[in-house]
Amino acid sequence: MSGSFVCGFDVGGTKLLALAFDPEDPARWRIERRGPTPRTADDLVKTIVTTIGELHDEAERTKACTHLHAVGLGIAGLVDRGGTLRFGPNLPGIVDTPLAERLVAELEVPVDVENDATAAAWAEHRLGAGMGIDEMLLITLGTGIGAGIVSGGHLVLGRHGFAGEAGHMIVDPSGPLCPCGQRGCWERYASGSGLGRLAREAAEAGRLHNVVEEVGGDPDDVRGEELTVAARAGDREALAVFDTFAWWAALGFANLTNLLDVEAIVIGGGLVSAADLLLEPMRVAYEKLLYASDRRAPARLIPAELGEESGAVGAGLLAVERL
Numbered sequence: 001m002s003g004s005f006v007c008g009f010d011v012g013g014t015k016l017l018a019l020a021f022d023p024e025d026p027a028r029w030r031i032e033r034r035g036p037t038p039r040t041a042d043d044l045v046k047t048i049v050t051t052i053g054e055l056h057d058e059a060e061r062t063k064a065c066t067h068l069h070a071v072g073l074g075i076a077g078l079v080d081r082g083g084t085l086r087f088g089p090n091l092p093g094i095v096d097t098p099l100a101e102r103l104v105a106e107l108e109v110p111v112d113v114e115n116d117a118t119a120a121a122w123a124e125h126r127l128g129a130g131m132g133i134d135e136m137l138l139i140t141l142g143t144g145i146g147a148g149i150v151s152g153g154h155l156v157l158g159r160h161g162f163a164g165e166a167g168h169m170i171v172d173p174s175g176p177l178c179p180c181g182q183r184g185c186w187e188r189y190a191s192g193s194g195l196g197r198l199a200r201e202a203a204e205a206g207r208l209h210n211v212v213e214e215v216g217g218d219p220d221d222v223r224g225e226e227l228t229v230a231a232r233a234g235d236r237e238a239l240a241v242f243d244t245f246a247w248w249a250a251l252g253f254a255n256l257t258n259l260l261d262v263e264a265i266v267i268g269g270g271l272v273s274a275a276d277l278l279l280e281p282m283r284v285a286y287e288k289l290l291y292a293s294d295r296r297a298p299a300r301l302i303p304a305e306l307g308e309e310s311g312a313v314g315a316g317l318l319a320v321e322r323l
């Protein structure tokens with residue numbers, strides 16, 4: 001396939017990332033474009049077509065790659081097997097548009113559309129922290145929680161393509177409301193916004209003195225960022241919130257391991273930057289919560305390696321591999 005390339009897109013709630021790369025050797029070169037995510041399906045299709053034109057020109061000029069092989073999209077939300085976003089609270093203007101179909105008509109190359117975390121899981125499995133691990137999960141701890149499942153070396157998609165919505169496992173039916181309409185979803189506790197909420201709860205209960213002082217005195221202004229700074233400096237009240245957060249994350253990891261018996265849980269998303277504070281308390285809590293943990297090897301909890309490009313890389317790889 002020398003001389004050919006693939007384009008992968010990560011269509012996030014606010015940001016769009018596009019990558020062109022050689023699917024035979026994704027590490028050799030990459031060309032990227034970034035921008036805001038268009039609000040309507042028509043604008044998204046137009047932006048993708050224009051962006052691919054730019055990537056094509058640059059790939060031809062600088063890498064002598066002239067042939068666009070396939071295009072892959074990773075999108076936040078429920079994406080069906082036909083490549084249509086069926087539910088996406090952050091992308092209401094794109095829901096129910098047959099994106100794969102419309103892009104194939106415009107671009108005349110194969111187009112594959114997936115859930116963003118599913119695509120990222122595939123990238124980590126093929127090229128990142130999950131290489132060589134045939135039973136693995138990717139859990140992204142960002143604003144929300146995304147997940148992708150690899151079993152027997154294959155992606156698990158479920159009947160419709162909706163498998164892996166681990167963030168909406170209900171872990172406390174009387175817990176806080178989730179934007180999805182349910183109460184006590186796992187991502188209300190174990191995501192970046194969950195960390196912020198746990199911190200504000202601690203501040204309102206009179207703990208986190210130093211952090212509250214740092215933000216000017218109002219417990220409502222405490223966010224995960226300030227908490228992380230305080231915890232790194234050794235603030236015991238901040239570290240206690242991290243321990244609580246790690247327990248909630250570990251609760252989901254244990255439930256998922258009980259269900260799927262994976263070898264590794266690869267942890268991605270923005271909170272990976274706090275892995276130094278989180279991994280150890282997560283491991284301790286996880287081993288306590290896991291069923292029959294003294295009779296089995298617990299899954300390894302390992303940080304993701306591909307960073308924010310994993311969704312676009314995985315989408316591009318899947319588009320080629322599905323040909």
Ligand SMILES: [Zn+2]
Nearest residue numbers: 168178180185
């Ligand atoms: Zn939910």
